[in-house]
Amino acid sequence: MLPLEDAPRSEAVPRPEVTRLLRTAPLLLPLLLIAAWLLIDRRSAYDGAALFVAADPWWLLAGVLFTGLGWVSAACVRQGAVPEPLPPGPLLASQFAAGAANHVLPASIGAHAVTLRFLQRQGVPLARATASLALYSLVRPVAKTFVLVAFVVASPGLLHLGDLVPDRRTLFLAAAAMALGLLTVALLVTFVRPLRGLVRTALTDVRLLHTRPCRILALWGGAAAAPLLQACVIFSVGAALGLSLSWTQVAFAFLxxxxxxxxxxxxxxxxxxxxxxxxxxxxxxxxxxxxxxxVVGYRVLTVWVPLLPGALVLSELVRRKVL
Structure with missing residues (x-):
């Protein structure tokens, strides 16, 4: 009788059913997440669907158009954040799919995960792909702040700033949170060696990208257009429901x-x-x-209507190994 350690080991061969399940799991996961979302937020979905019955369909169609342009702007920013040229069709499809993932996970984690996988599939090294996500996350709020300041400077009398400016306590908390975030980033970059390499890669790419006018236009133009397109969606939904505010007021309210x-x-x-x-x-x-x-109608157009198609596109991109 052979000793236990010398006994021949039989290799575990996965059964066909298990293999098939592992292959289909990434395709079914987005649909399962949508089902969970429906259970959690079904009241908003019901209220939003009821709004569409009495709304002006032409204004709603305009809102759908602006929603689609929002994915185009996101694709422009993603292209502007990497030096390598990306295929326009798959890039736009990945951002449409990323929108579905973005509404399931917080802080844009879902969208970044989808984009990171797409960039790696396109041959972008992991360090540079991660640096592009950091640049994307930085440019979006900076561009939005510039647009907000431009609104304040261009229309100081039209905007009721006194009703919208937060009190001193809120401003103090926001400033403290920003300072804490910057301190945390500084400490991480100082003491975590891989992050220092990532920062060097990011700074190198930023210098390279800003020597190319087409990348500058895609990066900053797309980032500035994104909040304005969102404001157009809100204005279109409001006009469909009878909202009497001007586009400038709606845009500033959203910003x-x-x-x-x-x-x-x-x-x-x-x-x-x-x-x-x-x-x-x-x-x-x-x-x-x-x-x-x-606001509920705006969420229906930007979240609920594209959620299922976005999940299906995500599954198809996974099946075709684009992601």
């Missing part, structure tokens, strides 16, 4: 609300941004009910 509440790591910004946006619209003179209905 102020998303800037103040965007630091909260909610999935796709849903929750804090919605509450701040409702209050901003009310501050401009609309009713609470109409402001709430506008």
């Amino acid at each position: 102020a609300a998303s800037t103040m509440a965007g630091a909260v790591p909610a999935p796709g910004g849903i929750g804090p941004v919605d509450a701040a946006l409702v209050l901003a619209l009310v501050a401009f003179g609309t009713t609470m009910g109409l402001a709430t209905a506008t």
Whole structure:
């Protein structure tokens, strides 16, 4: 009888059923996440669907168009953040799929994970792909701040700034959170060696990208256009429901609300941004009910309508090994 350690080991061969399950799991995961989302937030989905019955369909169609242009702007920013040329069609499809993942996980983790996988599939090294995500995350809020300042400078009399500016306590908390975040980043870069290499890679790519006018236009132009397109979606939904505010007021309300509440790591910004946006619209003179209905309709167009198609595109990209 052979000793136990000398006994021949039989290699475990996975059964066909297990192999098939492992292959289909990435395709079914987005649909399972959507089902979980429906169970958690089914009231918003029901209320939003009810709004579309009485809304102006032409304004809603305009909102759908602006929603689609938002994915184009996201694709432009992603291209502007990497020196390598990316295929336009798969890039746009990946951003459409990333939108579905972004509304499931907080702080844009889902969208970044999809984009990181796409960039690696396109031959971008991991360090440079990760650096591009950091640049994307930095450029978006900076560009939004520039657009917000431009609104304040261009229309100082039209915008009721006194009703929207937060109090001193809120400003202090925001400043403290920003300082703590910068200190944390500085400490990590100082003491974590891989992060120092990542920062060097990012700075090298930033210098290279800003020597190419087409990359500058894609990066900063796409980042500046993104919040304006979101504001166009909100204005279109509001016009479909009878909102009487001007586009400038709606755009500034969205910029102020998303800037103040965007630091909260909610999935796709849903929750804090919605509450701040409702209050901003009310501050401009609309009713609470109409402001709430506008925000719910905006979420229906930007989250619920594209969620299932985005999940299907995500599954197809995984199946085709684009992701």
